[in-house]
Each structure stands twice: as structure tokens, then as C-alpha cells.
Amino acid sequence: MIPLAIPDLSGNEGRYLQECIATGFVSSVGPFVSRFEQAVAEAAGVDHAVATCSGTAGLHVALTAVGVERDDLVLLPSLTFIASANAIAYCGAMPWLLDVEASSWNLDPLLLERVLRQECQQVEQRLIHRASGRRVAAVMPVHTLGLPADMMRITALAKAWQLPVVADAAAALGSRCQGVAVGALGADLTVFSFNGNKTVTTGGGGAVVGRDPSLLQRVRHLSTTARPGEAYEHDRIGFNYRMTNLQAAVGCAQLERLSGFVAAKRRIRDRYAAAFRSLANRFRPFPEPAGYQSACWFSGGLLAAGDRVNREAMQAGLRAGGIAARSFWQPIHLQEPYRQAPCTEQTVSEAIWGRIVTLPCSTTLTEQEQEQVIAAVLQLLA
């Protein structure tokens, strides 16, 4: 079976892990944690990073650090992984689900502007969603599939409405917009995941990055049980969300090879795109608007609406040929826990989510294996 996406742990991972064992530094105190944080910050184009035990935990503390509280609303695209919405719910807040743009599959800035203008009002320094009476507390763009959202327009709107921005960049480390690295695109905080299926992995883990040292200090404080000093004295309800030295050791080894991993992912994407060009609109590559450089977390395609080969048929056909292929996120507004969440019309997300097929795209995928996948897809659609 050609797998969908498996990690490449053939660098210094084993050596660094062995170092943890030899020195006894296996927990959240240890030299690899700070080394990892420095490397993540650098790769993201900012000065500060806090490593966390998962991307979800990173999102939760990031939202808490920018002031999201119980009963608030947080604006985000409905086309995302459930963890984006769950992190909001962990704050006691509720997602406000917007549609995505067809050109990027990311949060639609025009729609964001429309709901801020038409559905909210300022009441004594607070932005209130008129229909629910809830305070709007933050905007959370998601860099879908590793492609940065239109942060120029989103952060301009957020600034005008005085809303903090927490970017869910779970799979977007290594991506850029107009040459600017993903952490420096204007969000107050940017959150990465290092889960096993992400391009860079620590087994499980995450990181919160940003430019404002005091905000990152708050993130660190919240993720380490809110203990200001050595004594067992805690000044608020914090979390045990720190990454361990073991995970960070793997992360350090992975980050040494980040540019190679991203280059491999992009090469895989380009090869699929070139090979499927003859299929025209029947199987289109994932979007990458001009000026953007996606980290290409996943590769695959969008089947045409009403094509006689639907997603299930394609997945089954590929699986029969020993090739892993998967569907992609089901939008949040269709998920049981979030059916009551405020939501715009979802023209784009509903039109595309059921037609997306992800294809094998491990950084270790050989050209020969990719040729096999391409031949199988072309045959299924012939």
C-alpha cells in the first residue's frame, strides 16, 4: 500500500532521543525544548515561540491569551479541522462560522467585512453580534492545507474592528505570502501543529508564535499551570500544555530538514498538477493563488461536481490498486456539536468538501510511486 502521508524520521531524531535518555531530561524541562522553540520562531519569521503538547492546546491557550472568554464568539471558516472549533469551545466561547473563498479555500475577507458591518454593533467598547447578544472576541483564519489565508485583508479588518487575530497555521510551517514567512503575516499569534500527519512532526505537539514578547509570556504562563515562580503558587487557572524534551528532540531533528520537506511536498504537488492537466476541470489541483507559496501539506484534487466518478468511487478504486486516498474535512457547521453555532451561507464549503480527494504525498514518496498513483487516477477517470 502506498500510504497517504507518513513521517520521515531518518535524520537526527534517534540520536537526539538517545541524548534525552542518556541525560535523563525527558519531561518539559530540557535543552531541546528551548532549542525547538527558537527553531520554530525562526522558521516562522518571528522572535518568540512557545512549544505546546498539541496544536489544539496551542490554539486554546492562544485564544485565552488574547482574551477570549465564556459566551464570546470567535469568527473562523467553517471549512477547517474540528480542533479549530473545539479550541474555541474549550474557552467556553462559540464559533461563528464563515464561508471560504473559492479561489483559496480560506476565510473569505469580503464575507468577514460584511458580517462585521451588517451583523455587529459597538456597545461601550465591545463588539456585539446583534442576533445573539454575544461579544465578538477574535478572528481565527485557518491556513487550509498549508496555504496562508489573505492575511493582508483579514488583519486590516480585524484592526479596524479592534479584534485580535489568532491564525490556525497547523500545517503551514514553511509557507509564505509575498515572500513573508507565515508567522509574520500580521496575526497576533500563529499556531502550528506537529501531529504525526503534519509535514514536521514531534509525534504530537504544537507551538504558538508571535512578535509581542509579553503576549507570548502570557501563553507560556497559561501553558505551565500559571505558576509565576518556583513556589507552588498559581495566579489563575492554567493548563499543563507543555511539550516534553522527548518530543522537542524529534522536532529539532525534523526542523533541520524543514526546507527539504517543504520542497519535496511542493515538488509532489507540481508533478500531480502537471499530470492531471489533461483532465482539465475534472480533477483540479488544490488552489495556490499568485503571490502565495503554500507548504502543500496535502496534495490531491477536486473532482468536478456531478462527475460520473465521485469521491467514494475514486477512493475505492485507488484503494483496490494499493493506493491510500482520503476525503477531507467536513465543514464545522455540519458537525453535531456545532449545529447551533451562528453561520453564514456556506456556498463554497458545501460545494467542495465532498469532492476533495487527497493523494499520497509523503516527503519520502518516490517518483516511481507517484507515477503509479498518477496512472491509477488517469485510468479511473478515463
Ligand SMILES: *Cc1c(COP(=O)(O)O)cnc(C)c1O
Ligand atoms: C492538525 C490540525 C489541528 C490540530 O492539531 P493537533 O496537533 O492535532 O492538536 C488544528 N487545526 C488544523 C487546521 C489542523 O490541520
